[in-house]
Amino acid sequence: MNYARRTACIGLVAVLGSLAGCASIPENLIEQPEVRLRDVKVQGLGFNAQTFLLTFDISNPNAFRLPVSYVSYGLKLDGQQFASGKTAGNVSVPASGMTEFAISVDLDLLNTAPRLLSIIRDGARREIPWQLDGELGLDIPLTPPVNYSNTGVIQLNSGAY
Numbered sequence: 001m002n003y004a005r006r007t008a009c010i011g012l013v014a015v016l017g018s019l020a021g022c023a024s025i026p027e028n029l030i031e032q033p034e035v036r037l038r039d040v041k042v043q044g045l046g047f048n049a050q051t052f053l054l055t056f057d058i059s060n061p062n063a064f065r066l067p068v069s070y071v072s073y074g075l076k077l078d079g080q081q082f083a084s085g086k087t088a089g090n091v092s093v094p095a096s097g098m099t100e101f102a103i104s105v106d107l108d109l110l111n112t113a114p115r116l117l118s119i120i121r122d123g124a125r126r127e128i129p130w131q132l133d134g135e136l137g138l139d140i141p142l143t144p145p146v147n148y149s150n151t152g153v154i155q156l157n158s159g160a161y
Contacts, residue, residue: 035148073134127153
């Protein structure tokens with residue numbers, strides 16, 4: 001009985017060890033998708049809050065579709081954090097294709113107004129750098145989240161990215 005139990009334990013350890021080794025394989029097999037901020041629109045302005053719609057393009061360089069389960073994001077303007085969050089993705093990016101994804105972001109006007117006014121005042125004379133960082137959660141078993149980062153500039157008088 002001890003011999004059978006010992007053999008079963010050794011077999012279980014071997015199986016668990018091989019599964020742990022497999023957990024890192026998908027990360028090497030998945031090429032990183034590219035996430036770009038396409039557009040920012042004002043959805044609503046209130047006395048103490050403002051709502052923006054951030055529209056992203058997600059490009060998939062892989063030969064298989066990427067089911068996105070969530071998107072987390074952090075948006076900085078001129079090096080200052082302005083928005084961050086996590087939202088359910090429920091988006092599928094086609095193989096070797098692209099899809100659009102939009103997130104509604106609420107900002108607390110009382111907290112962001114002084115920083116935003118300062119950036120706008122300074123930005124009238126220069127380009128304002130922005131940075132978007134986050135991760136895509138993929139609905140593929142044993143696959144870790146995929147990080148993304150994108151930067152650009154906003155010229156206030158032209159509105160170009």
